[in-house]
Amino acid sequence: MGKQYEIPLGAQHISLLEPLHFKFTTENEKIISTDANVYYVHRGIEEACCTKFKFRQVSFVVGRVCGLCSISHSTAYSQVAEKLVNIEAPLRAKYLRMLVIELDRIHSHLLCLSHVAENAGFEALFMKTMQYREFSMEMLEAVCGNRIQYDFSIVGGVARDLKAEVAGMILQRLKTFLPQLDELVDIFQNNWTLSLKNKGAGAITREAAMRLNVVGPFARAAGLAIDVRNETEDLLPWKEVGFEMVTDTTGDVYARNMVRLRELYISIRIIRNIIASLPESALVTETKAFPDGEAVVRLEAPRGELFYYAKGNKTQMLERLKIKAPTFSNVAAMVEAFTGNEYGSAPAIIASYDPCLSCTSR
Amino acid sequence: MKTFFKAIGNLFRKPVTIAYPEVKTYIPNDYRGLIGFDENLCIWCRRCEMVCPPGAIVFSQDMKGKQTYHFNRAVCIYCAECVRACPKEGAIYQTNEPAGFALKEENINNGWNSLFDEAIKSRAAYAAEKKRLAAEKAQTEKPGKSIAPGDEAASAENEK
Incomplete structure (x- = not known):
């Protein structure tokens, strides 16, 4: 037994973009145990949503919880508020929400993949992935009018319609993106340098993933078929538009990369199906009711299951709003998956978890 | 190995970066830009102010x-x-023009906060003035009613 050292990583670290702290206990560069601390930031968003903003304005506030999955947050809130005021969004609004969620998933997954490449020491692949990601940002700008804060989903429906020329542009850009995605898959699958840091690193077994309640691509890479899109049909008709579960078996960084890349193909298919079969209807269901009662909504954000709880008391202000972000569910498994790995591969492993601390610590 | 040859080949390819100031990047023509306002069309219902999530619109009111x-x-x-x-x-509309920078002279944060408070106060002052005028008007229009309770009191005292 060698001497044990404690090495801190974070809350500010060159390989971490998020205020996340890990304390590794290492022995001969092998990590034997890990301690995590996530709550370094508190913005008081939940409190603000219940005291400062009317319930119709909250969908814009929660859209600013996270820059990467802005649409997931505002859609989940819109759905929970629709449940509280007893309305249902029109079918066209549902399809447009799914379209933007999937475009958002493309850009979020590519961002995560680029960070895995960067933290594994492959700068050039980072640049390449970010370059290919640009199309999804531009398409989101064309659909929603803004690159990051979409403000697309509002209580009762969506804010903007999809124009025919924008739909055509999306299809055309997807056509040029597909060979680029094939190229990325080829590099992530076959590059020998990258495989040294990816294959076998940060592995978690299916049993451990199940025990620790892992969600999102992290769980699916370990072979756990968990996806909210597969489970709920009432709010967004995912199966109608061609959703398919993507799973892998090994549960390491490589498997997570592959799950994300293969999910992009599914996303592209969903986007194509939505544009091909966009139903004609109104965009917003109007109502003058005030929120009353309690409601719960689950939605598959790019990082996993996003959970919203809201309680209304027949006034403009909500009584309670609770957000549970996917990263929060994954922290326990993150700590577990480090065990037995080299300290040097920790940055790439963290990037492959795709932690989003702005969602987690609001 | 394939990546290596590709990297060598990239030496002879055109750069993928774009010459930004000369070549414009893509901006959709319905980009969400500045909010425009048409005073002639406005019906002064202040609904825009009520729904605005960050409170970027406010109406002030003078005494008239x-x-x-x-x-x-x-x-x-x-x-x-x-x-x-x-x-x-058309009274309030969105243009595709991006918002410009704010200068120090504009005092865009603190200046706005005081302007916002003053605007709310000016409206409260106008409402109070209106209420006072209405009460005055009511008094002058129906003088008999204001005397009546006094009379009753007087008659009650007489009865005692």
């Missing part, structure tokens, strides 16, 4: 009842919720 529209581009989140709430088409 004339309202003035104030908008802060640094507070606005360009969500166009005001445009959707507006009952009069």
Whole structure:
């Protein structure tokens, strides 16, 4: 037994973009145990949503919880508020929400993949992935009018319609993106340098993933078929538009990369199906009711299951709003998956978890 | 190995970066930009102010009842919720022009906060003045009613 050292990583670290702290206990560069601390930031968003903003304005506030999955947050809130005021969004609004969620998933997954490449020491692949990601940002700008804060989903429906020329542009850009995605898959699958840091690193077994309640691509890479899109049909008709579960078996960084890349193909298919079969209807269901009662909504954000709880008391202000972000569910498994790995591969492993601390610590 | 040869080949390819100031990047023509306001069309219902999530719109009111529209581009989140709430088409609209920078002289944060408070106060002052005028008017119009309770009291005292 060698001497044990404690090495801190974070809350500010060159390989971490998020205020996340890990304390590794290492022995001969092998990590034997890990301690995590996530709550370094508190913005008081939940409190603000219940005291400062009317319930119709909250969908814009929660859209600013996270820059990467802005649409997931505002859609989940819109759905929970629709449940509280007893309305249902029109079918066209549902399809447009799914379209933007999937475009958002493309850009979020590519961002995560680029960070895995960067933290594994492959700068050039980072640049390449970010370059290919640009199309999804531009398409989101064309659909929603803004690159990051979409403000697309509002209580009762969506804010903007999809124009025919924008739909055509999306299809055309997807056509040029597909060979680029094939190229990325080829590099992530076959590059020998990258495989040294990816294959076998940060592995978690299916049993451990199940025990620790892992969600999102992290769980699916370990072979756990968990996806909210597969489970709920009432709010967004995912199966109608061609959703398919993507799973892998090994549960390491490589498997997570592959799950994300293969999910992009599914996303592209969903986007194509939505544009091909966009139903004609109104965009917003109007109502003058005030929120009353309690409601719960689950939605598959790019990082996993996003959970919203809201309680209304027949006034403009909500009584309670609770957000549970996917990263929060994954922290326990993150700590577990480090065990037995080299300290040097920790940055790439963290990037492959795709932690989003702005969602987690609001 | 394939990546290696590809990297060598990249030496002879054109750069993928774009010459930005000369070549414009893509901006959609319905980009969410500055909010415009048409005073002639406005019906002064203040619904835009009510729905605005960050409070970037406020109406002040002078003592004659004339309202003035104030908008802060640094507070606005360009969500166009005001445009959707507006009952009069075209009174408030969204342009595709991006918001400009704020200069120090503009005092865009603290200046706006005091302007916002003053605007709310000016409206409260006008409402109070209106209420006072209405009460005065009611008194002058129906003088008999205000005397009546006094009479009753007097008659009650007489009875005692």
